[in-house]
Amino acid sequence: MLRNDPRERPLMLRRLVLRDLAWAGFILVVACVFGLLQHWPLVRISLEGNLRTHLEKLRTERRELKFQGVKTVSLFQAHDLLQQGQALFLDARPVEEYLELHIPQALNLTPEMLDKGEIQALAGVAHERQIVVYCGQVNCDAALKVAEKLQSLGYTQVAAFLAGFRAWDEAGYPVDTKK
Amino acid sequence: MQIRGSRIWLRLLEIVFGGLFVYAGLQKNYHPYEFAEAVLAYQLIPEPLVGLTAAVLPWLELAGGLCLMAGLKRRSCLVVLGFLSAMFMAVLIITLARGLKIDCGCGLFFQQQVGPAAILEDGLILLWAAGLYWWEVRKELGGGG
Numbered sequence: 001m002l003r004n005d006p007r008e009r010p011l012m013l014r015r016l017v018l019r020d021l022a023w024a025g026f027i028l029v030v031a032c033v034f035g036l037l038q039h040w041p042l043v044r045i046s047l048e049g050n051l052r053t054h055l056e057k058l059r060t061e062r063r064e065l066k067f068q069g070v071k072t073v074s075l076f077q078a079h080d081l082l083q084q085g086q087a088l089f090l091d092a093r094p095v096e097e098y099l100e101l102h103i104p105q106a107l108n109l110t111p112e113m114l115d116k117g118e119i120q121a122l123a124g125v126a127h128e129r130q131i132v133v134y135c136g137q138v139n140c141d142a143a144l145k146v147a148e149k150l151q152s153l154g155y156t157q158v159a160a161f162l163a164g165f166r167a168w169d170e171a172g173y174p175v176d177t178k179k
Numbered sequence: 180m181q182i183r184g185s186r187i188w189l190r191l192l193e194i195v196f197g198g199l200f201v202y203a204g205l206q207k208n209y210h211p212y213e214f215a216e217a218v219l220a221y222q223l224i225p226e227p228l229v230g231l232t233a234a235v236l237p238w239l240e241l242a243g244g245l246c247l248m249a250g251l252k253r254r255s256c257l258v259v260l261g262f263l264s265a266m267f268m269a270v271l272i273i274t275l276a277r278g279l280k281i282d283c284g285c286g287l288f289f290q291q292q293v294g295p296a297a298i299l300e301d302g303l304i305l306l307w308a309a310g311l312y313w314w315e316v317r318k319e320l321g322g323g324g
Contacts, residue, residue: 023255031238039234046230
């Protein structure tokens with residue numbers, strides 16, 4: 001009876017929405033309880049202010065396991081190599097980001113391009129040439145993926161610049177654009 | 180007959196919608212530290228609260244998605260999942276406006292960067308949740324379907 005009475009509808013709607021919100025709150029509480037129970041170590045590390053350090057440690061361990069044998073260079077080493085002008089710099093970021101800004105003379109070569117066999121950037125590059133691969137920031141793996149693939153293709157002097165373009169840009173080192 | 184047909188469609192759409200969130204929640208729940216890294220990259224939440232966010236959000240997606248699939252408190256599940264989508268939309272817009280180029284941590288089946296495509300995807304999910312909620316309310320109030 002009530003259901004079909006149009007005058008009662010706003011009141012019913014209000015009650016219904018309030019009830020829905022109350023149950024939504026209950027679901028939130030349940031999620032909090034389960035989340036805290038399952039991931040308490042993560043929550044504790046974060047509350048203690050050690051999350052960043054812990055994540056870096058985990059990232060290093062994961063990379064050491066996954067990308068064994070790939071050499072790395074620091075920000076300053078990468079800058080020195082650019083100044084010496086001997087190394088080829090490869091930008092492993094998506095093409096839009098590369099076109100916007102990149103390290104001078106760097107060529108774009110993403111992991112996807114390598115998978116598709118699009119390796120024009122490597123045309124005429126000697127296998128013994130020093131190559132430095134970088135991606136966006138310290139937590140991206142694209143540079144390591146490209147470096148590993150290049151090593152498997154026979155390039156012997158490949159290194160990944162792990163701090164990435166963000167650190168380079170923040171350090172005030174020269175950048176170039178293709179736009 | 181027509182009403183029954185539309186109810187079947189409603190349930191089907193709810194099951195698929197819930198399933199998407201269960202999948203997304205499981206991905207995050209299996210890799211909590213990677214998810215915490217993605218949350219940290221947004222630079223929106225104070226570091227001490229990133230762990231709590233990374234612990235609770237996947238469970239919110241899982242609880243909302245599973246209950247919706249099972250047909251338990253469907254409208255409340257849609258409120259939760261719609262609220263999550265709306266919050267995430269705000270986060271994506273703020274991040275895009277700040278010019279941060281980071282992985283959104285949101286791609287259901289592939290990695291995706293924060294950008295218009297991610298906002299569009301989230302907008303569609305939000306519309307889906309709103310549409311289902313409206314449908315459920317109409318049904319409850321006897322307004323049809």
